[in-house]
Amino acid sequence: MKGRYLIMDNAPIHKSEDIAKYIISRGYCYAYLPSYSLELNTIEQFWSVAKSKVKHNGLLEKEMLMTRISEASNSLKVNDFKGFVRHSYKCLAKCRNRE
Numbered sequence: 001m002k003g004r005y006l007i008m009d010n011a012p013i014h015k016s017e018d019i020a021k022y023i024i025s026r027g028y029c030y031a032y033l034p035s036y037s038l039e040l041n042t043i044e045q046f047w048s049v050a051k052s053k054v055k056h057n058g059l060l061e062k063e064m065l066m067t068r069i070s071e072a073s074n075s076l077k078v079n080d081f082k083g084f085v086r087h088s089y090k091c092l093a094k095c096r097n098r099e
Helices: 017-025 042-057 065-074 078-096
Strands: 005-008 029-032
Touching: 017 029, 042 065, 042 078
Parallel strands: 005 029
Antiparallel strands: none
């Protein structure tokens, strides 16, 4: 994947010099999403679906939250992730067209 871009949000941890050096050392380039652009950030879509699955099924009295998050995450399929990317791509096109 050398020469590919790693796209990140503007979280302070992503802006550290150490992170930038590490990304470059691995042969990647990097870019940041515009501020407050959740619709362009596929990980936000992932967490939205995962949280919904956890809430929908509820937690049993002694059940651990981490277990439920793992189950919700593992229940997602490749097509779900492709859908997240398609959604972000459509939103990016709208942003470019100032819609």
